[in-house]
Amino acid sequence: MSDFLRIKNLRASIEGNQILKGIDLEVNPGEVHAIMGPNGSGKSTLSSVLAGREEYEVEADEVMFLGKELLEMAPEERSREGLFLAFQYPVEIPGVSNINFLKAAINAKRQHQGLEDITAKDFMVMVKEKQALVELKQSLANRSVNEGFSGGEKKRNEIFQMAMLQPRLGILDETDSGLDIDALKIVANGVNKLKSKDNAFILITHYQRLLNYIVPDFVHVLYNGRIVKSGDKSLALELEEKGYDWIINELEAV
Amino acid sequence: MANKLDFLKQFDQLTALFPVQGNARAVIHNGLDFPTTRDEYWKYTRVTSLVESRYVRNVPNIDSIDAFRVPGLDAQYLVFVNGEYSERLSDTQLIQGVEVTSMRLAEGDRKQHMLEHLDRYVDSKTQAFHALNTSYFIDGSFITVEKNTVLSDPICILNISADKQQANNIRNLIVVGEMAKAEFINLHEGYDNAGSLTNAITELKVEQGGDASLYMIQNDGAESAHINTIQVAQEKDSQSKVVTITQTGKLVRNNLNFTVSGQGCESNMYGIYFTSDRQHVDNHTYVDHTTPNCNSNELYKGVMSDRSTGVFNGKIMVRREAQQTNAFQSNQNILLSDKATIYTKPELEIYADDVKCSHGCTIGQLDEEAMFYLQSRGLDKAAAAKLLVQAFAGDVTAKITNDALREKVEGFLHQKFEDQHA
Ligand SMILES: Nc1ncnc2c1ncn2[C@@H]1O[C@H](COP(=O)(O)OP(=O)(O)OP(=O)(O)O)[C@@H](O)[C@H]1O
Ligand SMILES: [Mg+2]
Numbered sequence: 001m002s003d004f005l006r007i008k009n010l011r012a013s014i015e016g017n018q019i020l021k022g023i024d025l026e027v028n029p030g031e032v033h034a035i036m037g038p039n040g041s042g043k044s045t046l047s048s049v050l051a052g053r054e055e056y057e058v059e060a061d062e063v064m065f066l067g068k069e070l071l072e073m074a075p076e077e078r079s080r081e082g083l084f085l086a087f088q089y090p091v092e093i094p095g096v097s098n099i100n101f102l103k104a105a106i107n108a109k110r111q112h113q114g115l116e117d118i119t120a121k122d123f124m125v126m127v128k129e130k131q132a133l134v135e136l137k138q139s140l141a142n143r144s145v146n147e148g149f150s151g152g153e154k155k156r157n158e159i160f161q162m163a164m165l166q167p168r169l170g171i172l173d174e175t176d177s178g179l180d181i182d183a184l185k186i187v188a189n190g191v192n193k194l195k196s197k198d199n200a201f202i203l204i205t206h207y208q209r210l211l212n213y214i215v216p217d218f219v220h221v222l223y224n225g226r227i228v229k230s231g232d233k234s235l236a237l238e239l240e241e242k243g244y245d246w247i248i249n250e251l252e253a254v
Numbered sequence: 255m256a257n258k259l260d261f262l263k264q265f266d267q268l269t270a271l272f273p274v275q276g277n278a279r280a281v282i283h284n285g286l287d288f289p290t291t292r293d294e295y296w297k298y299t300r301v302t303s304l305v306e307s308r309y310v311r312n313v314p315n316i317d318s319i320d321a322f323r324v325p326g327l328d329a330q331y332l333v334f335v336n337g338e339y340s341e342r343l344s345d346t347q348l349i350q351g352v353e354v355t356s357m358r359l360a361e362g363d364r365k366q367h368m369l370e371h372l373d374r375y376v377d378s379k380t381q382a383f384h385a386l387n388t389s390y391f392i393d394g395s396f397i398t399v400e401k402n403t404v405l406s407d408p409i410c411i412l413n414i415s416a417d418k419q420q421a422n423n424i425r426n427l428i429v430v431g432e433m434a435k436a437e438f439i440n441l442h443e444g445y446d447n448a449g450s451l452t453n454a455i456t457e458l459k460v461e462q463g464g465d466a467s468l469y470m471i472q473n474d475g476a477e478s479a480h481i482n483t484i485q486v487a488q489e490k491d492s493q494s495k496v497v498t499i500t501q502t503g504k505l506v507r508n509n510l511n512f513t514v515s516g517q518g519c520e521s522n523m524y525g526i527y528f529t530s531d532r533q534h535v536d537n538h539t540y541v542d543h544t545t546p547n548c549n550s551n552e553l554y555k556g557v558m559s560d561r562s563t564g565v566f567n568g569k570i571m572v573r574r575e576a577q578q579t580n581a582f583q584s585n586q587n588i589l590l591s592d593k594a595t596i597y598t599k600p601e602l603e604i605y606a607d608d609v610k611c612s613h614g615c616t617i618g619q620l621d622e623e624a625m626f627y628l629q630s631r632g633l634d635k636a637a638a639a640k641l642l643v644q645a646f647a648g649d650v651t652a653k654i655t656n657d658a659l660r661e662k663v664e665g666f667l668h669q670k671f672e673d674q675h676a
Contacts, residue, residue, distance in 0.1 A: 051630050079632035091623045095645025104641070105631040112632075144645075145627075161631065 004029050004200060005169060008061040012042075012049045019045045019056075021225035027169065030197040034211055034236060035204045037222035038244050043204045044088050046222070047173045051085040052078050066168065079105070080112035082168030086158035086175045088204075093145035098157070099127065101145060102164050109165065130163040134190045151178040159190045170194070171202045176210040188213030208240035221247055258287060261305055265390045265421070271358060274373040278388035281379055288382045298565045298597050299507050299536045301383075304451055304479055309421035313338050322412055322443045327658035329410040329439065330354070332395050336415065337422040339393045351403030351434070357394040357425065368396045372427055375457045375513070376485040383481050387423040387455045394425030397438070401431040401461075408437035408469075408656060415444035415452055415474050424454035428466070430492075435465040439659060444475035444502075452480040460492040462516065467494070469659060470508075473501040473666075476531070483509040490516025497653055498525040500535050501666050507536045517547045524653045525554040526663070528643075528670055529562035529594070536565035543576040543606075550580070555650050556587040557643055558594035559674060568613065569601040576606050583613040588620060588646060590639070636675040643667065 005027040012020040019042045027033055037043055049056055050063075052075030063070040066081060073081065093101075107117045118126075131141055134156050146154050155175050162170050172191070176184055191201060191214050203214060211219075211233060219235040220227045221244070229235065229247050239247075262283060270276050288305045289296035313336050323331070332354055333343035339356035346354045353364070360368050378388040395411050413424050430436055442452060452474055460466045466486075474480050480503045486494050500506050512521045527535040541550045556564045566585045587596045600613040620642050628638035647667055654660040 051626075053626055074634070075626060075629040076632050076634045076638075079630055085630055087627070091621075091627045093621075093624045093627065093642070093645065095648045096624075096628075096641045101628065101631070101633070101641060104633055104637060105628075108632040108634070108637065165631065 003064065003067045006062060006064045008063070010046075010049070010058070010060040010063060012045055012056045012058045014056050019225055020049065023225075023227055025220070025227065027200045027202065029168075029200055031200045031218065032195070032214060032216045033200070033202045034216040034219045035202060035222055036206065036219065036236065036239055041222045042225045043222050044173055047085055047171045047202075047204060050078075050171060051075060051083065076108065079165070080109045084162050084165055084167035084170045086155070086162055086170065086172040088173040088177070090146050090154040090158055092147045092149070094147045096145050098141055098143055098145050102161060105165060126164065130160055133163050133193060134159045135186050136160045152180060152183045155179055156183065156187065159187050163190060163194060166194070168199045169202070170199070171204070173204045174206065175203075176205050176207060184210065185213060208236045211236050223248065223251070257306055259283065264309060268390050268392060270389075272369065272372060274378070275389055275391075278373075278378045278385045282382060282385040282389055286380070286382050286385055295538060295567065298563070299505070299534065301481070301505075301507070304481075304505070307449065307451070308419065309451070310419050312336070312417050312420065314416045316340070316343060316414065316416065319343050319412060319414070322414065322441065324410070324439070324441070324658050324662050326661070327410070327656070328407045330407070331410045331412050332397075333412045334393065334395070334414065334424065336417070336420050337392050337413075337424055349405070351400040352405065352409070352436075353398045354409065355396045357396050357427070358392070360396055364396075367398070368427060371429055371457065371459055373457075375459060375487040376455055376483060381483075383453055384455060384483060387425060387453050391423040391425040394427065397426070397428045399430045399434045399436045401434060403431065403434045403436070405436040408439050408659075410439040410441055412441045412443065413452070413454070415442065415447045415450050415478060417446060418448050418450065420447060420450040422450065422452050424452060426454075426456040428456065428468075429459045430461060430464040430466040432461045433463040434461075437467040437469070437656060439469045439471065439656075441471045442474050442480065444473070444478055447475050448477035450474070450478040452478065452482070454480070454482045456484045458484065458486045458494065460486065460488045460494050462489040463491045464489070465493040467655070468496045469654065469656070470496065470498045471501065471659075471663070472499065472503055472506060474503050476502050477504055479503065479505040481507045484511070486510075486512045486521065488512065488514045488516075488519045488521065491518040493520045493522075495522040495524070495653070497650070498523075498537065499663050499666070500525070500527040500529075503533065503535065505534045508538065510537070510539045512541045512550065514543065514545055514548050517545050519545070519548040521548070521550040522653070523550075523552045524650045526556075526647050526650045527554075527564055528557040528647070528667060529564060530559045530670065530674060531562060532560070533562040534565075535563070538567045538569075540569045541571065541581065543570070543572045543579045543581065546575065546577045546579070548576065548579055550582070552583040553650060553653075554585045555647055556585070556596060557590060557646065558587065558596060559590040561591070561593045563594070564596040564598075566596070566598040566615070567601060568599075570603070570611065570613070572602075572604040572606050572609050572611065574605040577608045579606060579609040579611070581609070581611045585615040586646070587615070587617045588643065589617065590620070636671065640668070640671040643671065
């Protein structure tokens with residue numbers, strides 16, 4: 001069994017509504033998992049809960065990440081351990097410079113790993129390189145976090161941050177939504193370049209289109225707080241063609 | 255109020271240097287009483303204990319002001335210890351068009367010039383703390399900038415409050431001449447001064463077309479009180495900017511008043527108060543628009559933690575003749591603790607019909623979404639909160655156009671956070 005990410009019977013409620021009703025999921029290094037599912041099925045809730053958002057009441061038999069109890073950790077510890085969430089709706093933070101905050105984030109992670117702070121020079125070299133990777137305009141990197149960014153620019157900025165932080169597990173919550181075709185390719189290309197045998201990605205998406213560029217090893221369907229079907233990349237094609245009704249019908253028949 | 259006469263008696267042996275001091279003593283010994291929380295403008299700020307205290311007078315020897323200097327600031331320093339001018343500690347320079355004088359030492363024409371302005375702008379007849387100051391100040395700074403003179407470096411008045419139970423009446427008189435331009439810093443520092451009171455008045459006169467900036471930095475210490483009044487009097491086509499940064503002080507009350515006597519004036523007022531423990535910081539501002547075509551801009555930001563209290567009262571008066579006035583006011587607050595309190599009140603009185611006025615006040619917590627976003631990138635709560643508070647204060651610190659001073663203020667915000675999360 002993998003020690004990378006192991007989720008058993010994960011449940012989450014908010015304000016008395018149970019949103020996640022028992023999720024089981026296992027992710028190994030080098031894998032790409034796609035999670036699809038109708039609106040409101042709980043995909044963002046799953047990613048928020050994994051990233052450590054505190055508003056939810058969370059229970060599980062087990063959630064292990066790199067050999068540690070994920071649910072015991074504060075959001076910042078999860079990040080420093082190598083988890084990254086690209087938000088579906090990245091928040092604008094006026095007055096906080098994108099670059100300064102990223103530097104603080106990188107140094108927080110380095111301190112956690114017992115490393116010295118990054119030098120100004122190394123940092124700038126890295127910024128240049130990763131900016132180029134996602135073709136993010138330099139002016140955006142220097143602005144306040146997401147302030148006044150277009151929808152597509154915000155998504156690119158998420159991938160830029162992911163590239164800077166080099167996580168072990170990247171969760172991309174609908175990073176493809178709102179991207180034009182060129183931007184989609186750039187973002188997908190960025191993810192493909194970051195992919196290695198040591199890290200893994202969970203892609204939450206509504207569209208098969210993204211999966212043409214980032215080929216998943218597994219596709220899961222989340223419906224009503226549960227993973228109701230898993231398969232390989234052909235499942236995404238089938239969903240694209242037939243929608244979700246047939247799965248829901250199958251479920252109801254059981 | 256028998257108490258009041260007892261209280262005043264401890265200062266009565268101080269020599270009155272100028273006629274206005276005799277007048278003020280008569281006023282305060284007679285009908286004028288200190289405010290209580292029954293007075294509308296002092297509702298939240300209790301000063302009774304300050305005006306019932308026993309104070310002592312002592313001017314400790316200070317070797318050097320190095321600990322109080324603003325790092326990297328090119329400025330001449332005019333230094334007062336417990337209200338007394340120290341020539342030794344000051345490093346005034348000769349600059350063409352500028353005169354910097356201790357009030358007590360002013361002589362001849364210089365003294366005459368000073369007396370033309372002294373106590374003309376501030377109201378020592380109805381405001382007891384003003385009368386107290388005018389009655390008993392033992393010295394003060396008198397600074398004049400001649401017509402058409404543009405200063406490249408600021409002039410810094412450093413007031414050091416040293417030793418316990420001191421009552422220091424600090425007095426500044428600044429006159430910026432026609433078309434002149436200058437920046438002033440009034441730096442209040444303190445050490446070992448528990449129970450001390452700073453009662454300060456700055457009269458700032460800006461003559462026609464002049465441009466004056468005044469930075470009031472209050473860092474008297476955690477166990478002392480500070481009552482401060484800045485009275486700005488502007489002539490036609492002049493500009494002024496007052497930035498008030500309250501760093502420490504158990505009880506701080508600021509009165510910032512602007513009067514304008516001609517068209518085409520601009521008055522800017524900005525402030526930051528970041529309070530902790532049981533600090534109480536009260537900012538009352540008043541702009542009196544009496545003439546047409548003038549602008550005023552106001553932005554005060556507060557961050558309150560622990561059991562501290564903030565008060566903001568911004569009064570804007572637009573009189574009937576003051577057409578085409580633009581007056582903007584905003585007060586924004588973040589409460590970092592559920593035991594912290596803010597009382598905020600805009601007070602607009604508008605009698606002219608062709609004006610643009612706006613005001614707004616907000617009270618909130620740190621944005622939870624932003625906090626989570628920053629945390630999810632690896633910043634702990636304290637680091638995330640610090641970034642958000644610095645960003646919040648950034649609109650005001652940006653108004654400090656002197657780089658060295660701005661860095662000092664940013665450093666204070668940074669340090670305050672570190673101390674709180676230590
Ligand atoms: N604070 C909340 N209070 C009550 N219900 C909530 C709250 N937050 C989310 N929900 C509900 O939880 C359900 C799952 O939401 P979630 O955002 O996880 O869906 P999703 O699968 O990401 O949908 P989409 O595809 O539209 O992004 C929705 O029905 C939503 O209304
Ligand atoms: Mg979602």
